[in-house]
Amino acid sequence: MRDTVVMTARQHTGRRRNEAARQAILDSAVNLLRSYDAAAVSVDAIAQDAGVSKQTIYRWWPSKGAVLLEALLDRARVIAPTPDTGDLEADLRLFLINTFEGVADSRPVLLGVLREALVDTDAMTLLAKFAAHRRAALMQIVAQARQRGESLEKTTAALVVDQAFGLLWYRLIFGNATLHKRTATKLARVAVIQLRA
Amino acid sequence: MRDTVVMTARQHTGRRRNEAARQAILDSAVNLLRSYDAAAVSVDAIAQDAGVSKQTIYRWWPSKGAVLLEALLDRARVIAPTPDTGDLEADLRLFLINTFEGVADSRPVLLGVLREALVDTDAMTLLAKFAAHRRAALMQIVAQARQRGESLEKTTAALVVDQAFGLLWYRLIFGNATLHKRTATKLARVAVIQLRA
Amino acid sequence: MRDTVVMTARQHTGRRRNEAARQAILDSAVNLLRSYDAAAVSVDAIAQDAGVSKQTIYRWWPSKGAVLLEALLDRARVIAPTPDTGDLEADLRLFLINTFEGVADSRPVLLGVLREALVDTDAMTLLAKFAAHRRAALMQIVAQARQRGESLEKTTAALVVDQAFGLLWYRLIFGNATLHKRTATKLARVAVIQLRA
Amino acid sequence: MRDTVVMTARQHTGRRRNEAARQAILDSAVNLLRSYDAAAVSVDAIAQDAGVSKQTIYRWWPSKGAVLLEALLDRARVIAPTPDTGDLEADLRLFLINTFEGVADSRPVLLGVLREALVDTDAMTLLAKFAAHRRAALMQIVAQARQRGESLEKTTAALVVDQAFGLLWYRLIFGNATLHKRTATKLARVAVIQLRA
DNA sequence: TGTTAAACGAGACGGTACGTCTAGTCTTGCG
DNA sequence: CGCAAGACTAGACGTACCGTCTCGTTTAACA
Numbered sequence: 001m002r003d004t005v006v007m008t009a010r011q012h013t014g015r016r017r018n019e020a021a022r023q024a025i026l027d028s029a030v031n032l033l034r035s036y037d038a039a040a041v042s043v044d045a046i047a048q049d050a051g052v053s054k055q056t057i058y059r060w061w062p063s064k065g066a067v068l069l070e071a072l073l074d075r076a077r078v079i080a081p082t083p084d085t086g087d088l089e090a091d092l093r094l095f096l097i098n099t100f101e102g103v104a105d106s107r108p109v110l111l112g113v114l115r116e117a118l119v120d121t122d123a124m125t126l127l128a129k130f131a132a133h134r135r136a137a138l139m140q141i142v143a144q145a146r147q148r149g150e151s152l153e154k155t156t157a158a159l160v161v162d163q164a165f166g167l168l169w170y171r172l173i174f175g176n177a178t179l180h181k182r183t184a185t186k187l188a189r190v191a192v193i194q195l196r197a
Numbered sequence: 198m199r200d201t202v203v204m205t206a207r208q209h210t211g212r213r214r215n216e217a218a219r220q221a222i223l224d225s226a227v228n229l230l231r232s233y234d235a236a237a238v239s240v241d242a243i244a245q246d247a248g249v250s251k252q253t254i255y256r257w258w259p260s261k262g263a264v265l266l267e268a269l270l271d272r273a274r275v276i277a278p279t280p281d282t283g284d285l286e287a288d289l290r291l292f293l294i295n296t297f298e299g300v301a302d303s304r305p306v307l308l309g310v311l312r313e314a315l316v317d318t319d320a321m322t323l324l325a326k327f328a329a330h331r332r333a334a335l336m337q338i339v340a341q342a343r344q345r346g347e348s349l350e351k352t353t354a355a356l357v358v359d360q361a362f363g364l365l366w367y368r369l370i371f372g373n374a375t376l377h378k379r380t381a382t383k384l385a386r387v388a389v390i391q392l393r394a
Numbered sequence: 395m396r397d398t399v400v401m402t403a404r405q406h407t408g409r410r411r412n413e414a415a416r417q418a419i420l421d422s423a424v425n426l427l428r429s430y431d432a433a434a435v436s437v438d439a440i441a442q443d444a445g446v447s448k449q450t451i452y453r454w455w456p457s458k459g460a461v462l463l464e465a466l467l468d469r470a471r472v473i474a475p476t477p478d479t480g481d482l483e484a485d486l487r488l489f490l491i492n493t494f495e496g497v498a499d500s501r502p503v504l505l506g507v508l509r510e511a512l513v514d515t516d517a518m519t520l521l522a523k524f525a526a527h528r529r530a531a532l533m534q535i536v537a538q539a540r541q542r543g544e545s546l547e548k549t550t551a552a553l554v555v556d557q558a559f560g561l562l563w564y565r566l567i568f569g570n571a572t573l574h575k576r577t578a579t580k581l582a583r584v585a586v587i588q589l590r591a
Numbered sequence: 592m593r594d595t596v597v598m599t600a601r602q603h604t605g606r607r608r609n610e611a612a613r614q615a616i617l618d619s620a621v622n623l624l625r626s627y628d629a630a631a632v633s634v635d636a637i638a639q640d641a642g643v644s645k646q647t648i649y650r651w652w653p654s655k656g657a658v659l660l661e662a663l664l665d666r667a668r669v670i671a672p673t674p675d676t677g678d679l680e681a682d683l684r685l686f687l688i689n690t691f692e693g694v695a696d697s698r699p700v701l702l703g704v705l706r707e708a709l710v711d712t713d714a715m716t717l718l719a720k721f722a723a724h725r726r727a728a729l730m731q732i733v734a735q736a737r738q739r740g741e742s743l744e745k746t747t748a749a750l751v752v753d754q755a756f757g758l759l760w761y762r763l764i765f766g767n768a769t770l771h772k773r774t775a776t777k778l779a780r781v782a783v784i785q786l787r788a
Numbered sequence: 789t790g791t792t793a794a795a796c797g798a799g800a801c802g803g804t805a806c807g808t809c810t811a812g813t814c815t816t817g818c819g
Numbered sequence: 820c821g822c823a824a825g826a827c828t829a830g831a832c833g834t835a836c837c838g839t840c841t842c843g844t845t846t847a848a849c850a
Contacts (some may be wrong), residue, residue, distance in 0.1 A: 012845045015794045042836055053797045058838065111315055114370070118312035131371050159364070159383060162374060166363025167356070169370070173311070174328050177359060186356060190391040197390045211824030212815040218827080239805055250828045255807065412821070436810060447823040452812065508764070509709035512702055525765050553758070553777060556768060560757025561750070563764070567705070568722050571753060580750060587788045588781040605799030606841040612801080633831055644802040649833065 010051065017060070024050040025057055029071040033112040041068075041112060065116030065123020069130065072109050076102060082137045088145040089192045095141060096164065096184035099134075104179060107172055114173075135161050142195065152195050160191050214257070221247040222254055226268035230309040238265070238309060262313030262320025269310050270327065273299065279334045285342040286389045292338060293361065293381035296331075301376060304369055311370075332358050339392065349392050357388050418444040419451055423465035427506040435462075435506060459510030459517020466503050467524065476531045482539040483586045489535060490558065490578035493528075498573060501566055508567075529555050536589065546589045554585050608651070615641035616648055620662035624703040632659070632703060656707030656714025663700050664721065673728045679736040680783045686732060687755065687775035690725075695770060698763055705764075726752050733786065743786045751782050 010020045028049035032041045043064050047054040061067045073079070080098030083091045103110065117124040142157045164187060171177050225246035229238045240261050244251040258264045270276070277295030280288045300307065314321040339354040361384060368374050422443035426435045437458050441448045455461045467473070474492030477485045497504065511518040536551045558581060565571050619640035623632045634655050638645040652658045664670070671689030674682045694701065708715040733748045755778060762768050 010796095012796065013847080015792095015845095015847045018795070021796080043838080044836070051797090053795095053799085054838085055798090055840085056796060059795075062838095064837075115312065115315035118308055118315065118370075128371050128373070132373065135373070155383070156387070158374065159380070159387065162367055163360040163364045163384075166365070166367035167360045168363070169367055170359055170363035173315075173366070174325050176325070176329065176332070177355065183356070186352070187360075190353070190356065190394065193390055193394045194387040197387065209824085210817060210822095212826040215826070240807080241805070248828095250830090251807085252809085252829085253827060256826075261806085415822080437812080438810075441823095445823090447825085448812085449814085449824090450822060453821080458811070505709055509706065512706035512709065512764075522765050522767070526767065529767070549777070550781070552768065553774070553781065556761055557754040557758045557778075560759070560761035561754045562757070564753055564757035564760055567709075567760070568719050570719070570723065570726070571749065577750070580746070581754075584747070584750065584785040584788065587784055591781065591784045603799095604797060604843065606801075608800070609841095634833085635831070638802095642802090644804095645833085646803085646835090647801060650800075655832085 018056075021050070021052050021056055022060065025052055025067065026071040026074050028052075029067055030075055030109055033068065033071075033108045043067075063116075063120050063122055065113065065120045066126060068109070068113045068116055069123060069126045072106065072113050073130065075106065075109070079134075080137070082140050084141075084144055086148070088141070088150065088195070089188050091141045091144065092138075092191055093185055093188035095138060096188055097181050099168065100179040100181070100184045103168060103172065110172055114169075131165065135165065138164065145195075150196075156195055156197075160194050164191065215253075218247070218249050218253055219257065222249055222264065223268040223271050226264050227272055227306055230265065230268075230306045240264075259319055260313075260317050262310070262317040263323060265306070265310045265313050266320055266323045266327070269303065269306050272303070272306070276331075277334070279337050281338075281341055283345070285338070285347065285392070286385050288338045288341065289335075289388055290382055290385035292335060293385055294378050296365065297376040297378070297381045300365060300369065307369055311366075328362070332362065335361065342392075347393070353392055353394075357391050361388065412450075415444070415446050415450055416454065419446055419461065420465040420468050422446075423461055424469055424503055427462065427465075427503045437461075457510075457514050457516055459507065459514040460520060462503070462507045462510050463517060463520045463524065466500065466507050469500065469503070473528075474531070476534050478535075478538055480542070482535070482544065482589070483582050485535045485538065486532075486585055487579055487582035489532060490582055491575050493562065494573040494575065494578045497562060497566065504566055508563075525559070529559065532558060539589075544590075550589055550591075554588050558585065609647075612641070612643050612647055613651070616643055616658065617662040617665050620658050621666055621700055624659065624662075624700045634658075653713055654707075654711045656704065656711040657717060659700070659704045659707050660714060660717045660721065663697065663704050666697070666700070670725075671728070673731050675732075675735055677739070679732070679741065679786070680779050682732045682735065683729075683782055684776055684779035686729060687779055688772050690759065691770040691772065691775045694759060694763065701763055705760075722756070726756065729755065736786075741787075747786055747788075751785050755782065 010018065010024070012018070013020075025046060028046045029041070032045055032049060041064075043054055043057060046052075046067065047057055057067060061070065080095050080102060083094040085091055085094070113123070113127055117127040138161045139157060142152055142160075146152050167187065168179065171179055177183075222243060225243045226238070229242055229246060238261075240251055240254055243249075243261075243264065244254055254264060258267065277292050277299060280291040282288055282291070310320070310324060314324040335358045336354060339349055339357075343349050364384065365376065368376055374380075419440060422440045423435070426439055426443060437448055437451060440446075440461065441451055451461060455464065474489050474496060477488040479485055479488070507517070507521060511521040532555045533551060536546055536554075540546050561581065562573065565573055571577075616637060619637045620632070623636055623640060632655075634645055634648055637643075637655075637658065638648055648658060652661065671686050671693060674685040676682055676685070704714070704718060708718040729752045730748060733743055733751075737743050758778065759770065762770055768774075
């Protein structure tokens with residue numbers, strides 16, 4: 001679809017994996033998740049849009065969910081780095097602002113991945129791993145503060161982390177409120193209050 | 198009928214909706230969601246398990262998601278009442294404990310509903326409405342405290358509410374931590390701290 | 395449908411069968427068979443069009459096919475009388491002309507009945523009985539000639555009769571040629587030749 | 592070979608149609624039509640009996656009727672060849688005997704096809720085409736005689752042909768008389784009389 | 789320079805579920 | 820009891836999608 005006009009068709013790469021095809025697949029996955037109403041993202045559609053055979057998809061990914069997840073990660077500004085400014089609230093604020101921003105325009109992708117994960121156990125495993133990874137990143141910020149001498153309870157930290165990502169997912173799913181920079185700022189502030197209480 | 202002069206809303210004639218069938222359908226929906234691997238909850242399966250024709254399901258619900266959602270609500274010990282003890286933290290604690298308890302053994306049902314909602318727009322509308330209703334109940338607790346004279350910011354309240362339900366859904370989805378009574382207690386405590394800060 | 399504007403609704407007749415309802419049902423059956431694409435003649439449609447409950451249909455007829463068949467017979471100019479002019483060819487000609495004429499604008503009805511008969515054994519029994527009746531009428535013409543002294547073989551007569559009605563149904567079904575008055579005339583002529591050979 | 596010629600058409604890629612599946616489907620269609628009460632020939636039943644997915648049927652045929660028709664043709668001992676013995680009556684006799692024989696044990700199949708054709712327009716189109724083909728074959732026999740110098744009217748020929756096939760279908764449908772070899776012989780004789788009259 | 793084997797496109801296949809449609813039965817309350 | 824309204828069971832219909840399975844082609848790497 002995208003290729004019809006300009007490109008002279010992807011080259012075969014013979015025995016080696018065709019990186020262009022991989023990219024085209026991930027692009028198509030994201031595009032379809034974004035453009036259509038979420039439900040309409042079938043593997044056939046991805047394959048067709050990417051100008052790729054369905055088999056090529058299933059050669060490299062075990063399921064649709066896995067494709068979507070990799071598409072998410074590949075694209076993911078979602079993945080905010082762990083800052084270390086020496087100030088707990090500042091670190092939290094930066095992390096959350098980055099995360100919220102990255103997530104904002106990936107909403108359909110994230111929800112698509114979640115949907116698939118709720119259907120397919122394997123996909124859920126992958127997504128859960130990703131979520132764990134993100135929690136670890138946020139925990140790391142608290143750990144840094146603890147290493148600087150602050151006395152912060154570990155149980156509380158776990159709660160705060162889940163509250164933060166919970167807020168994120170909750171609003172992504174239900175769309176009841178936005179995930180602005182201001183929200184992130186406020187969230188960082190109250191998180192610090194909780195942690196130090 | 199056509200002859201009668203003043204029509205005060207047509208009398209119901211014809212066979213009435215079979216309430217037993219309705220209950221059987223909702224029961225089966227819940228049972229299947231609970232017992233099997235989530236994916237196996239097909240409309241055919243529900244119909245068969247309920248000893249009902251598929252048509253009877255589609256006569257009363259627009260889609261599978263709608264059935265699951267109603268099953269959820271129907272059963273919902275999920276739906277905790279809004280307590281009013283005169284103490285903010287106590288109210289929050291009670292509400293959250295009840296909510297967590299109700300949710301605990303409904304996990305497969307809730308995730309099934311969520312899955313369907315992510316596929317089916319109508320189902321999502323319904324689920325979102327339900328979620329809004331629950332948020333309102335929690336907000337009500339804060340409003341009660343405000344009426345007792347406490348000065349609590351509304352924006353913060355909204356954030357705290359979404360954090361609480363966010364935590365709930367996040368842990369339901371990813372299963373990374375449980376939703377104990379202790380968690381609810383702790384959550385209530387930190388929520389109060391946030392609100393009063 | 396027909397009734398909405400003018401009629402003031404059929405009266406209930408209490409314990410006795412409502413003849414108006416019977417007529418309305420047969421009318422609707424024929425109308426629907428004629429107007430729509432044959433396939434759309436459901437019992438619900440007939441009931442609705444006749445302003446009648448489905449149960450009323452099934453109270454008096456065993457199946458849809460039976461309704462259609464009775465509708466056919468009721469309406470049936472199809473049912474040509476057995477003429478007796480004293481001349482074999484003239485009798486045949488008259489009978490066939492009448493039959494063809496009656497059949498011409500009942501094509502959708504006849505095909506509808508046939509369709510139903512091919513699905514429903516009971517309906518087929520009824521239709522076969524009707525067909526036998528019609529064959530008997532045509533045989534009667536030959537019998538009359540025989541009584542006038544003509545020597546006509548019975549086996550041949552049976553063949554000629556089936557050829558005539560066969561032609562009729564064949565052309566009704568496949569629509570490959572029309573059933574004009576001229577066709578009837580010609581058919582009568584060749585039939586006589588066959589019979590006297 | 593196919594390769595030697597200049598190929599303008601696109602090369603076939605992809606998995607090729609499974610001929611065994613096609614055969615199995617047609618076999619099952621015929622078997623079910625024969626064995627069960629006509630009505631029980633559902634697409635699901637055919638698919639199951641053939642060990643084939645329903646989608647595979649719908650991939651290749653537009654409707655159930657189309658499958659049944661092809662099953663009929665595929666099997667068709669129905670399709671008698673056009674003989675050319677140099678004698679009109681002999682040719683007719685041979686053709687009709689063959690046709691009757693072929694038709695005899697295909698009765699359920701033929702009626703099944705007819706039933707479907709009366710429901711489904713596409714199927715009717717196919718069946719009508721088949722019928723036209725058969726009429727042409729019979730007409731051919733008359734044409735041969737005309738070429739040998741016999742003066743046979745064309746209009747009469749058309750009538751005779753429709754009478755013959757009409758007889759065939761009429762008796763198939765109503766089962767009022769059999770389609771013996773003797774019937775065919777007699778039919779050929781009277782047909783010749785008609786044609787030469 | 790061939791030969792081999794992985795990667796690829798196309799696309800058929802089995803399976804499972806969806807939501808729709810009918811036939812025929814059953815139930816309720818009015819007349 | 821006849822009737823209108825209309826819910827109910829049973830089961831077929833045709834569609835959509837998943838993940839698997841050929842085919843025949845392309846090309847990197849090896850012989």
